[in-house]
Amino acid sequence: MRVLLLLLIIAANCVALVFLSLLAAGGDGSSDGVEKVLTFGAAWILAASLLSIVLAVKGKGTASVLVAIMTLPSAYLAGVATFSISAASVRARPNSPAFVELCKTAGAKVLSAPAAPVRSIAYTWDDPYPPKFSYFTLDGRGNTRELAAGLDYRVPRAIEFTETRNEVASSDGSRRYKHLTHDYQTSWVPELTADALVTYKSTPIERAGLEPGTIQYDITVSDRRDGRMLGSFRYFLNEKRRRACGSTSDGVMSEVDFVSRTIGLR
DSSP: OHHHHHHHHHHHHHHHHHHHHGGGOOTTSOOHHHHHHHHHHHHHHHHHHHHHHHHHHTTOHHHHHHHHHTHHHHHHHHHHHHHHHHHHHHHHSOOOHHHHHHHTTOEEEEOOOOSSOOOEEEEEESSSSOOSOSEEEEOTTOBEEEEEOSGGGTSOTTOSEEEEEOTTOOTTSTTSEEEEETTOOEEEESSOOOSEEEEEEEEEOOOTTSOTTOEEEEEEEEETTTOOEEEEEEEEEETTTTEEEOOSBTTEEEHHHHHHHHTTOO
16 A cells, blocks of 8 residues: 555656746746756756665565655655755856956947937847847846846836837738837837937857857947937846856946936936
């Protein structure tokens, strides 16, 4: 009877692992977290199940059932401890010389003032999507914290409307751009009409000695009314390793702060 109970608990642990692993899916749809949880969890369940079976064979039925029951809770505690130690190790690791060299080109530049007050902004990019994050903080080693995204971190509050590219524009071009007012009223326009233009460019960087996954982000702001360049900002981010450089103020990368200063709102 205890053997049957033991097998049922092991089966339940396997099913629970599958469902719990789904919680580790990335917000961008990536499955890296799911795979890591499944790999670690499966190895832990296998080891605990073998121990339970050995105990049961030796006649220690109660102990075997307890080991099986505690498999997932113990796996969770072990996972948290492993993650904490790994994260601390990564945060304490110094930046590579290649990354330090890249960071020498990072930073914000305000080049000139706009021709007239800016009340609207258009956003454009060559990549499928604009940068994933618009805000993060940095510690002394360049470790990122508080990574954030959303309109509040991208668009200054004083702006009356924004315009962005419509990824599913109609064939006749009448809905090429999304026109969004400050009170979230949406319409579609064939051409940009905003005062200022914010342009994004993302460039994956691959070179010897540089951590894989490092991306260079360039943001430029120009006045659409006369074409003058108002400012530029470059930063580097390795999301997987949680390292970055390029700030708009001490220890902070804020896109909305950079754009606000560039168009004269601050």
